[in-house]
Amino acid sequence: xxxxxxxxxxxxxxxxxxxxxxxxxxxxxxxxxxxxxxxxxxxxxxxxxxxxxxxxxxxxxxxxxxxxxxxxxxxxxxxxxxxxxxxxxxxxxxxxxxxxxxxxxxxxxxxxxxxxxxxxxxxxxxxxxxxxxxxxxxxxxxxxxxxxxxxxxxxxxxxxxxxxxxxxxxxxxxxxxxxxxxxxxxxxxxxxxxxxxxxxxxxxxxxxxxxxxxxxxxxxxxxxxxxxxxxxxxxxxxxxxxxxxxxxxxxxxxxxxxxxxxxxxxxxxxxxxxxxxxxxxxxxxxxxxxxxxxxxxxxxxxxxxxxxxxxxxxxxxxxxxxxxxxxxxxxxxxxxxxxxxxxxxxxxxxxxxxxxxxxxxxxxxxxxxxxxxxxxxxxxxxxxxxxxxxxxxxxxxxxxxxxx
Amino acid sequence: xxxxxxxxxxxxxxxxxxxxxxxxxxxxxxxxxxxxxxxxxxxxxxxxxxxxxxxxxxxxxxxxxxxxxxxxxxxxxxxxxxxxxxxxxxxxxxxxxxxxxxxxxxxxxxxxxxxxxxxxxxxxxxxxxxxxxxxxxxxxxxxxxxxxxxxxxxxxxxxxxxxxxxxxxxxxxxxxxxxxxxxxxxxxxxxxxxxxxxxxxxxxxxxxxxxxxxxxxxxxxxxxxxxxxxxxxxxxxxxxxxxxxxxxxxxxxxxxxxxxxxxxxxxxxxxxxxxxxxxxxxxxxxxxxxxx
Numbered sequence: 001x002x003x004x005x006x007x008x009x010x011x012x013x014x015x016x017x018x019x020x021x022x023x024x025x026x027x028x029x030x031x032x033x034x035x036x037x038x039x040x041x042x043x044x045x046x047x048x049x050x051x052x053x054x055x056x057x058x059x060x061x062x063x064x065x066x067x068x069x070x071x072x073x074x075x076x077x078x079x080x081x082x083x084x085x086x087x088x089x090x091x092x093x094x095x096x097x098x099x100x101x102x103x104x105x106x107x108x109x110x111x112x113x114x115x116x117x118x119x120x121x122x123x124x125x126x127x128x129x130x131x132x133x134x135x136x137x138x139x140x141x142x143x144x145x146x147x148x149x150x151x152x153x154x155x156x157x158x159x160x161x162x163x164x165x166x167x168x169x170x171x172x173x174x175x176x177x178x179x180x181x182x183x184x185x186x187x188x189x190x191x192x193x194x195x196x197x198x199x200x201x202x203x204x205x206x207x208x209x210x211x212x213x214x215x216x217x218x219x220x221x222x223x224x225x226x227x228x229x230x231x232x233x234x235x236x237x238x239x240x241x242x243x244x245x246x247x248x249x250x251x252x253x254x255x256x257x258x259x260x261x262x263x264x265x266x267x268x269x270x271x272x273x274x275x276x277x278x279x280x281x282x283x284x285x286x287x288x289x290x291x292x293x294x295x296x297x298x299x300x301x302x303x304x305x306x307x308x309x310x311x312x313x314x315x316x317x318x319x320x321x322x323x324x325x326x327x328x329x330x331x332x333x334x335x336x337x338x339x340x341x342x343x344x345x346x347x348x349x350x351x352x353x354x355x356x357x358x359x360x361x362x363x364x365x366x367x368x369x370x371x372x373x374x375x376x377x378x379x380x381x382x383x384x385x386x387x388x389x390x391x392x393x394x395x396x397x398x399x400x401x402x403x404x
Numbered sequence: 405x406x407x408x409x410x411x412x413x414x415x416x417x418x419x420x421x422x423x424x425x426x427x428x429x430x431x432x433x434x435x436x437x438x439x440x441x442x443x444x445x446x447x448x449x450x451x452x453x454x455x456x457x458x459x460x461x462x463x464x465x466x467x468x469x470x471x472x473x474x475x476x477x478x479x480x481x482x483x484x485x486x487x488x489x490x491x492x493x494x495x496x497x498x499x500x501x502x503x504x505x506x507x508x509x510x511x512x513x514x515x516x517x518x519x520x521x522x523x524x525x526x527x528x529x530x531x532x533x534x535x536x537x538x539x540x541x542x543x544x545x546x547x548x549x550x551x552x553x554x555x556x557x558x559x560x561x562x563x564x565x566x567x568x569x570x571x572x573x574x575x576x577x578x579x580x581x582x583x584x585x586x587x588x589x590x591x592x593x594x595x596x597x598x599x600x601x602x603x604x605x606x607x608x609x610x611x612x613x614x615x616x617x618x619x620x621x622x623x624x625x626x627x628x629x630x631x632x633x634x635x636x637x638x639x640x641x642x643x644x645x646x647x648x649x650x651x652x653x654x655x656x657x658x659x660x661x662x663x664x665x666x667x668x669x670x671x672x673x674x675x676x677x678x679x680x681x682x683x684x685x686x687x688x689x690x691x692x693x694x695x696x
Contacts, residue, residue: 043525202670204673208631211551243532264526265528265529
C-alpha cells in the first residue's frame with residue numbers, strides 16, 4: 001500500500017516536473033521555422049535569403065547578449081499554397097518541436113498559418129505577407145506583423161501618386177487575399193483624396209502574359225494603372241506595359257508593392273521613376289550598409305530585400321523576449337514582445353502594438369535613372385520618410401477584436 | 405458583360421493569337437517527339453527555358469544579338485537534346501511511357517534547380533531587339549512590332565514543320581519508321597539516327613520558342629514550368645502526336661484564353677483544363693487524334 005502511494009506520488013511529481021519543464025524552453029531548444037516560397041515567383045523576395053537572415057540573427061543575438069539559449073533554424077517551402085503551408089505548420093508544431101514560424105509571404109498562406117498558430121498556442125512572426133487583416137479582423141494574440149501591410153503601401157504610394165495628380169485609377173489585382181486587400185485599402189485612399197477608381201481586373205497569381213489586362217487598363221483611360229500584385233507578376237506587368245507603350249501613351253504605373261529584387265530583375269531602364277513604399281532599404285545609414293554587406297556575402301552577392309531585414313530584426317526581438325521570460329510558450333512570448341520596446345540596427349527604436357502591428361518609420365522612394373545609379377543595388381533615392389505613427393493604420397480603425 | 409466594344413475585342417483576339425503562337429510552337433515540338441519517339445518529353449519546359457537563358461548569355465557574355473541567338477541557340481540546345489537521346493532516352497523505347505516521362509521530368513527538375521540556384525527566381529531582363537522595338541497603332545489597338553514578328557515567325561515555323569513531316573519524302577521516312585522501324589531499316593535507312601535527330605529537332609523548337617519569349621517575359625528558371633502544363637493540355641486536346649492538331653489547338657486555345665481574360669479573367673488559367681476535360685470526355689483521342 002505504502003509502495004503504491006509512493007509510486008503514485010513519484011508519478012505525480014514526474015508529471016509536475018514535466019509540466020514545469022514545459023513552462024521553460026520546450027525541448028531545451030528554441031526552434032525557429034522559416035516558411036516561405038523557396039522556389040517560385042516570390043522566392044527572391046524571401047526564399048533562401050530569409051534563412052540566411054534568420055541564421056545571422058541567431059548568431060548575432062547569442063554573441064551580443066551572451067545568452068545560453070540553444071537555437072535551431074529549420075525551413076520549408078509553402079509553394080504559395082495555403083493547404084501546403086498549414087500542413088507544414090501542423091507537422092512542425094505537433095511533432096517537430098518548432099516554437100515559432102517566421103516570414104511567410106503570400107497573404108492567403110499567412111492567414112492560414114495565423115489560424116493554426118493560434119490554435120496551437122505557438123508564435124507567428126510575419127514579415128512577408130501584406131494583408132492588413134492580420135492585424136485587423138483576423139488579429140491574434142499569437143501573431144506579430146513586423147514589416148509592412150496593404151494599408152501602409154496604399155497610404156505611402158497611393159496617396160503620393162494621387163497628390164501628384166493621378167486621380168483616376170485602374171487596378172491589375174492579383175486574385176487572392178493579398179491583391180484584394182491591397183486594392184481595397186488603396187481604393188479607400190484614392191476616394192478619400194477625391195479621386196476615383198474606373199475599374200479593376202482580377203488576374204490569377206503567377207500569370208505570364210499581362211498584355212490582355214494591360215489593354216483593358218489602357219482602354220479605361222485611367223490616369224494611373226495600379227499594380228496590386230507582387231514579385232514576378234509585377235515584373236511582367238511593368239515589362240509588358242513598356243512594350244505596349246502604356247507610359248508613352250500618358251498613363252502612369254503605380255507599383256504598390258515592389259521589392260529591391262524586383263527592381264534588380266527589371267533593370268533600371270524599365271523600372272526608373274517608379275515610386276515605391278518600403279520599410280527598409282540597405283543604403284539608409286552606416287548600420288544598414290554594414291549589415292547589408294554581411295548579408296550579401298552570405299547570400300551569393302544578392303542584397304537584402306525589406307523582407308530579409310524584417311526576418312532578421314524580428315528574430316532578435318523574439319529571442320530577447322524568450323530570454324526575458326525564460327520560456328518559449330508562444331502566447332506568452334508574443335505578449336512579452338509587445339511589452340518590450342523594440343530596438344535594432346535596421347529599424348531603430350519602435351514598438352509592437354496590442355493588435356500585433358510592429359511600428360517603425362517607412363520610406364517613400366523613387367527608383368533611380370540608370371545614369372544616377374553607381375552600380376548594382378544602388379537603386380533608390382528616398383523622397384520622404386513617413387514617421388511610424390503616420391505609416392500604419394490607427395489602432396482603433398482596424399476592427400481587431402484584441403483592441404477594446 | 406457584353407458591353408465590350410468590337411474594337412477592344414479585336415485587340416484581345418490578336419493578343420490571344422500571339423499567346424497561341426507560343427502554345428503552337430511548344431506543343432508542336434512535343435507532338436513531333438511523341439508522335440515519332442513515343443516519349444512524353446516533360447523536359448520540354450526546361451528546354452524552352454534553356455533557349456531563353458541561351459539568348460541572355462549570348463547577349464551578355466559574348467555580345468551576340470537576338471538574331472544570332474535565334475540561329476545559334478536552337479542548334480546548341482538541340483545538340484544537348486541529341487546527347488540526352490543517345491545516352492539516356494534510347495534505352496527506354498522498349499519500356500512503358502511512364503519511364504520516359506519520369507526521366508524527362510527528373511531532368512527538368514535538375515536543370516531548373518541549377519538555374520534557380522545560379523540566377524535566382526526573379527529572372528533576368530532581356531530587351532526587345534532595336535529593329536523590332538516600337539509598334540503600330542492599328543486603330544483598335546497598339547500592336548508592338550515584336551509581337552507581330554512572333555506571330556509571323558511562329559506561323560512560318562509551324563507550317564514549315566507540318567509540311568516537312570506530312571508532305572515530303574523525309575517526313576514519309578519518319579512516319580514510316582514510327583509505324584514499322586524494322587521494315588524501314590531493311591530498306592537501308594538509318595532509323596536510330598533519324599529518331600535521334602527528330603528528338604534534337606523537337607528540342608530545338610522548344611529552344612526557339614524560348615529565344616522568342618525572352619524579350620516578352622522575364623528570363624527566369626521557372627518560365628518553362630509555368631507554361632509546360634498548359635502546353636501538355638494543348639497537346640492532349642489536339643490529339644497526342646498529331647502535328648496539325650498541335651498547331652491548330654495551340655492557336656485556337658490562345659484565342660479562347662484571350663477571350664476568357666476579357667469576360668472572366670479569374671478563370672483564364674483554368675479554362676484550358678476545363679476544355680481538356682470536356683474534350684477527353686467526348687473524344688478521348690483528342691480533336692485530331694486517331695484511336696489506335
